[in-house]
Amino acid sequence: MTRDHHYAIELAWTGNDGDGNRSYRGYRRDHVLSAPGLPDIPGSSDPSFRGDPARWNPEQLLVASIAQCHLLWYLHLASTAGVVVTAYEDAPTGTMGEEPGGAGAFSEVTLRPRVTISAESDPEAAAAVHERVGDFCFIARSVNFPIRHEPVILVEGGQA
Known part of the structure; x- marks a missing residue:
C-alpha cells in the first residue's frame, strides 16, 4: 500500500518595485519561500536571467x-x-x-x-x-x- 506524503510551502514574490511586471526589465525576480516553523529561503532567478546573485535560485x-x-x-x-x-x-x-x-x-x-x-x-x-x-x-x-x-x-x- 502506498503512503502519500504532502508538502506545503508558501511562496511570495517580493520584487514588485511599484509597476508590477509591466516591463521585462522593470521588476526584480526576488521571492521568499517559507513554511511554518522554518527559516525563510530568499530566492531569485539565476543572475543570467536578471536574478539577484545573493539569493538562492x-x-x-x-x-x-x-x-x-x-x-x-x-x-x-x-x-x-x-x-x-x-x-x-x-x-x-x-x-x-x-x-x-x-x-x-x-x-x-x-x-x-x-x-x-x-x-x-x-x-x-x-x-x-x-x-x-x-x-x-x-x-x-x-x-x-x-x-x-x-x-x-x-x-x-x-x-x-
Missing part, C-alpha cells in the same frame, strides 16, 4: 535537493550495510541547457561525495552503497536526467 535548489536526498539515503543504507560514516561532504554540480527560445532543461547532475568511514568499515561496501541510493532517493527517482556519482571514500587513519 531554483536551479541551485534542485541540485541541493538531489544532494540532500542522496546524503540522507546514503547514511541510512550505509548504516544497514554496517558501514559507519563519520563525515560526509559533497560538492555537487548540475548542467542545464537553455534553448534559443528561452526554455531549458537539466541534462545531468554530478554528486561528488567525500565520505569518511570508521577504520573497521569496508571501503568497497561504502562505495557500493552510492549506487543503491538512486533506487530509494525520492528526488532522484522523480527527475528525468542522469545523476552521476564520483565518490571518494576515506578511512579514518588512512585513505581508501
Whole structure:
C-alpha cells in the first residue's frame, strides 16, 4: 500500500518595485519561500536571467535537493550495510541547457561525495552503497536526467 506524503510551502514574490511586471526589465525576480516553523529561503532567478546573485535560485535548489536526498539515503543504507560514516561532504554540480527560445532543461547532475568511514568499515561496501541510493532517493527517482556519482571514500587513519 502506498503512503502519500504532502508538502506545503508558501511562496511570495517580493520584487514588485511599484509597476508590477509591466516591463521585462522593470521588476526584480526576488521571492521568499517559507513554511511554518522554518527559516525563510530568499530566492531569485539565476543572475543570467536578471536574478539577484545573493539569493538562492531554483536551479541551485534542485541540485541541493538531489544532494540532500542522496546524503540522507546514503547514511541510512550505509548504516544497514554496517558501514559507519563519520563525515560526509559533497560538492555537487548540475548542467542545464537553455534553448534559443528561452526554455531549458537539466541534462545531468554530478554528486561528488567525500565520505569518511570508521577504520573497521569496508571501503568497497561504502562505495557500493552510492549506487543503491538512486533506487530509494525520492528526488532522484522523480527527475528525468542522469545523476552521476564520483565518490571518494576515506578511512579514518588512512585513505581508501
